[in-house]
Amino acid sequence: MNSPKTPVSPALGRVLATVSVGFVVTQLDVTIVNIALPEIGANLHANVAGLQWVVDAYTLAFAVLMLSAGALGDRFGARRLYAAGIVLFALASLACGLALDAPMLVAARALQGIGAAAMLPNSLALLNQSYGHDPKLRARAVGLWTAAGAISIAAGPVAGGLLIAAFGWRSIFLVNLPICAAGFLATLLWVPRSDAARPASQNAAKTDASPRGIDLGGQSLAIVALTAFVAAVIEWRPLGLSHPLVAGGFVLAALAGSAFVVVEGRTPAPMLPLSLFSKRSFSAAVLFGICVNMTYYGMVFVLSLYLQRVRGYTPLQAGLAFLPLTGGFLISNVASGWVVGRFGVRVPMIAGAVTAGLGYGLLHLVDASTPLIGLLLPFLLIPSGMGLAVPAMTTAVLASVEARRAGTASAVLNTARQAGGAVGVAAFGALASGSAATQIVSGMQTATAISVGLLVFGGVMSCLVHPQPHSSTSTRREADSARVGNSR
Incomplete structure (x- = not known):
């Protein structure tokens, strides 16, 4: 039965535009920074491992703090946390632009990650609060929200190349300042307080629910586990697996990770509610997100080295070469809604995994002598598949939980994705480490083969996702019985 579409009011449109700002700046820094890596390395005397830390300091802080940021948003209000994240991100961007050496830049990048962690899950929670009454409208809104990030990804390489050519690499961070200022003002003016954004039935549900506090034990263990693991992966290639720092890092990561699971299973207010993973659709969608980010973040890092160190491109030329890879997100993101x-969500997730996997397979054939036109088809297939799948994956996660846990659920998803991205940069960067072009090309080919395998696994996980997103607008049902949400 066809139901009439719910019209998008100007107020809802303004909320969508405002919360999209957070996604824009967090994604903009991914592609812009990757384009600038050779310039940063030359200026601050950083090797490949140092450049991996410039990328992963941001991603690690982003990943390990997002769960706590989601819990804080559930407790104190998503609007408040989102606004605070914008301010912190702006200050950290300023610090990045003023950094005098690599350690200072890495520290400032970590601060950026903290701001991003506050923004991203709470922007999605604000979106769900405003659009959760209509599942189809929510799906379109998520598609547009994701498209906003895709636009920034597409614009990042070219904008970064132009900025670096005109003003140097520091300008790629300073460009965030006016964007953040506009986003902060729009949040104050256009985004209603959380209680005002919910229907009365949802307000009652929120009143009955006990807000979660900060799980300091779980948060500390998560930081130790993920940081130790990524550090060990980054240093594996230059130091060797038998080096005490590398072997010790893997052991520490395993111990801290195991302790984290135990603590989260016993604490009354965990940062990672393990009960969420009892929902098949939720667990499968999260695993899918890990695979997608691990492949894409890792490959973008390696491709930046390939284009500029193997092919000898300038930052602007590399940015233009990246344009099909990033621009392919635009149409597919909007179409995904x-x-x-x-x-439903299953079809675009499976189709997206197959399409992106084919793109990585074609990229596996690329070497130092491949003409630029040979990169075009894989550079179009990869983002087209991801752009089709990611909004569907996000919708599946939001639809699998009750509305009052949207902030936590979206934080779990994005934490897993960012952690996957950090591991991808560490692992693929290690494969392509070294100054010789043959090492970079060999590492890139190995990374593409791994990427194909990960997306095959992701496609299998997609088959376990509930095919139709259910409505989170049946707020009375969700508030009355968590059983309903758990059975979906």
């Missing part, structure tokens, strides 16, 4: 509304 329509596909989800018509076919």
Whole structure:
């Protein structure tokens, strides 16, 4: 049965535009920074491992603090945390632009990650609060929200190349300042307080729910586990697996990770509610997100080295070469909302995994002598597949939980994705470490083969996702019985 579409009011449109700012700046820094890596390395005398830390300091802080940021948003209000994140991100961007050496830049990048952690899950929670009354409207809104990030990804390489050519690499961080200022003012003016954004039935549900505090034990163990693991992966290639720092890092990561699971299972207010993973759709979508980010973040890092160190491109030339890879997100992101509304979340996730996997397979054939036109098809297939799948994956996660846990659920998803991205940069960067072009090309080919395998696994996980997103607008049902949400 066809139901009439819910019109998007100007107020809802302004909320969507405002919360998209957070996604824009967090994604903009990914592609812009990757384009600038050779310039940063030359200026601050950083090797490949140092450049990996410039990328992963941001991603690690982003990943390990997002769960606590989601809990804080659930407790104190997503609007408040989102606004604070914008301010912190702006200050950290300023510190990045003024950094005098690599350690200072890495520290400032970690501070950026903290701001991003506060923004991203709470922007999605604000979106769900405003659009959760209509699942099809929510699917379109998620598609547009994701498209906003895709636009920044697409613009990042070219904008970064132009900024670096005109003003130097520091300008890629300073460009965030006016964007953050606009986002902060729009949040104050256009985003309603959380209680005002919910229907009365949802307000009652929130009143009955006990807000979660900060799980300091779990948060500390998560930081230790993920940081130790990524550090060991980054230093594995230059130091060797038998080096005490590398072997010790893996052991520490395993011990801290195991302790984290035990603590989260016993604490009354865990930062990672393990009960969420009892929902098949939620668990499968999160695993899918890990695979997607691990492949893409890792490959973008390696491709930046390939284009500038193997092919000898300038930052602007590399940015233009990246344009098909990033620009392919635009159409597929917007189309994903329509596909989800018509076919559910499973079809676009499977189709997206197959399409992106084919792109990585074609990229596996690239070497130092491959003409630029040979990169075009894989550079189009990879983002087209991801752009189709990611909004569907996000919708599946939001639809698998009750509305009052949207902040926590989105934080779990994005934590897993960012952690996957950090590991991808560490692992793929280690494969392509070294100054010789043959090492970079060999590492890139190995990374693409791994990427194909990960996306095959992701496609299998997609088959376990509930095919139709259910409505989180049945707020009375969700508030009355967590059983309903758990059975989906």
